[in-house]
Amino acid sequence: MGNRRLTAREVAKLADVSVATVSRVSRGTGQVSPETRARVLRVIEEHGYRPSQMGRALAEQRHGSVAIVLPGLAGPYFSELIQGFESEVMDAGASVHIFGTHHRADADEHVLGIAARVDAVAVHGDTIGADTLRELAARAPVVVLAGRPLDGIPAVRADNSPIGELTRHLLVDHGYRRLTFVGDPEGSPDVTDRWEAFRDAHRDARLAPPRNPFRIGLQQSDGVLAAGELLGARRPPRAIVCANDETALGVLIGALGRGLSVPGDLAITGFDDVPMSSLVQPRLTTVRQPVRELGATTARLLISGLGGPGAVMDAVLATETVMRESCGCPL
Amino acid sequence: MGNRRLTAREVAKLADVSVATVSRVSRGTGQVSPETRARVLRVIEEHGYRPSQMGRALAEQRHGSVAIVLPGLAGPYFSELIQGFESEVMDAGASVHIFGTHHRADADEHVLGIAARVDAVAVHGDTIGADTLRELAARAPVVVLAGRPLDGIPAVRADNSPIGELTRHLLVDHGYRRLTFVGDPEGSPDVTDRWEAFRDAHRDARLAPPRNPFRIGLQQSDGVLAAGELLGARRPPRAIVCANDETALGVLIGALGRGLSVPGDLAITGFDDVPMSSLVQPRLTTVRQPVRELGATTARLLISGLGGPGAVMDAVLATETVMRESCGCPL
DNA sequence: AAGGTCGCTGTAACCGGTTACCGCAACACG
DNA sequence: CGTGTTGCGGTAACCGGTTACAGCGACCTT
Known part of the structure; x- marks a missing residue:
């Protein structure tokens, strides 16, 4: 229980190999002989080794997570939006930071702080000011969700017409x-x-x-x-x-x-x-x-890495009117 | 815009001091003369230096973030719960990972993966199996939210009686x-x-x-x-x-x-x-x-660090019946 | 004047992975 | 048999902060 987590070097010692080999086995890259691989895997399995995310993040120069900033979380709209976003991010092997501003006064400051812990940020509507948005974009890739593109920051939104x-x-x-x-x-x-x-x-x-x-x-x-x-x-x-x-x-x-x-x-x-x-x-x-699709499209844009010529600048998703009875139409 | 972020060593060079001093100034610890401090602060200000969260996490051996695992996010209950949790965590200077299982088949696996990126985890009800919960608790401090304590894992819940x-x-x-x-x-x-x-x-x-x-x-x-x-x-x-x-x-x-x-x-x-x-x-x-309080109490428990003798094992918050008209009582 | 204290600052060793680069052995080929 | 080539695996240098420890003046004591 309380035992400190195992490090790659400890696994290396236990399996009588070098750290490089442990890394190669744990991430499945490079050449490793079947016997060595099996030996390392057995140690990993037995001792429940999991590479530290912080060590990895530092080495790979990426956090492996993205953030989504929303005004709040209440209601089916946000729930659906997050599901679409989250499942797409998960599929890419990353994880999600969710931040609800709830009209807090210090929201802008917090959002900038978040930029230091993630690889990219999706910002909903105008949860934060345009200036903060621009400053954010200078620190990490940003996509505006349900809003308009701004100064080269792309947007994903639905057709409101x-x-x-x-x-x-x-x-x-x-x-x-x-x-x-x-x-x-x-x-x-x-x-x-x-x-x-x-x-x-x-x-x-x-x-x-x-x-x-x-x-x-x-x-x-x-x-x-x-x-x-x-x-x-x-x-x-x-x-x-x-x-x-x-x-x-x-x-x-x-x-x-x-x-x-x-x-x-x-x-x-x-x-x-x-x-x-x-x-x-x-x-x-x-x-x-298509709320879920809105979230998923945003996630894909964020993950695929922004910028470059020919990149999506403004994705407007189609919507459709649904006539039922509350407007006065017959059943 | 695209310029790579500044590192502490670069700031050190610009301010003509050592990295140690930069660190001391940026986190306000240790002794630094007023002049040196001012010089370093000016460089930090001018170039917009922000210490990398991953470097810091690795050095401090803590991620500075906690996770909350919920079955879903729809509805005012979860929204309120998250607000209570989030604002308490923010006050402690940490950030929040939210994970909605949505009854996904691979939820348990994901939850274990999350444990590698946060300092502690709050798990709602039985979003995940008891075995996974135990395994999770072996990797990070865990609190059960709206559920019962399990094998030394403390719980925070409301009185349902x-x-x-x-x-x-x-x-x-x-x-x-x-x-x-x-x-x-x-x-x-x-x-x-x-x-x-x-x-x-x-x-x-x-x-x-x-x-x-x-x-x-x-x-x-x-x-x-x-x-x-x-x-x-x-x-x-x-x-x-x-x-x-x-x-x-x-x-x-x-x-x-x-x-x-x-x-x-x-x-x-x-x-x-x-x-x-x-x-x-x-x-x-x-x-x-008291949904918001439920979230806040959970966050406090998680942050204060669990375990030790005399630690809270089961916090049951008081609830009260509210009689109105839908049960048949007169107006 | 020798020794001690205090305030400030730099050097270098961490934290835990990843990976460029190099060495070594086995095998193929001319 | 000499010279590649290939497969495997180890060494060590990163990534970007934090911090123990030591060094160095300046000033104070006796």
């Missing part, structure tokens, strides 16, 4: 007026894009877009809160376009809790197509986003 | 019969405890406990699925005791979606007291668990 299509659908096909957008455009680039697509769709339909969104976080509970405020107002909206499914589900729960009929009294749409969205009653009209 | 109180409340105070427990006792030690408290409460009330739980995962969507199956049955339950709030909320949404009245037709209880639980209509009767 279907929100425009959805808005047009509500305005034109269903003829709703008084739409409200729920979500904070300054909270993340994705929400910025969606808010703009929402406004543009109004202009395309020759309607004045709402001046302001209803600014709120991206969690389910935020949606319930939003429903409470919006639906208690003098002139409640006829339809609510949410920045993501989580808030949309929250709004739905809040609306149903107030005895309203959805979509009869209020139409609701989301973004993401999380599992819950097709399970609620009515089912949620939304935009399907 | 209030589920018994809650069950008694449903059976005796409200007089309900036909209770169903939703959750998989084999999925985690917490759920095992809760299922047993549920059964014991039946016996205490001189009633035959249900033979089987309704086995299902711990996410909201699992709850909706459970509601679909349970409420469509010949003799639906009068009350559902859920293993956690997430599934309880799912069951609630599913029940309301089928046009049932809660708690009129069906009473529901949960565990955790997540934010959503006091926002839904009716509000959820549940057990409040």
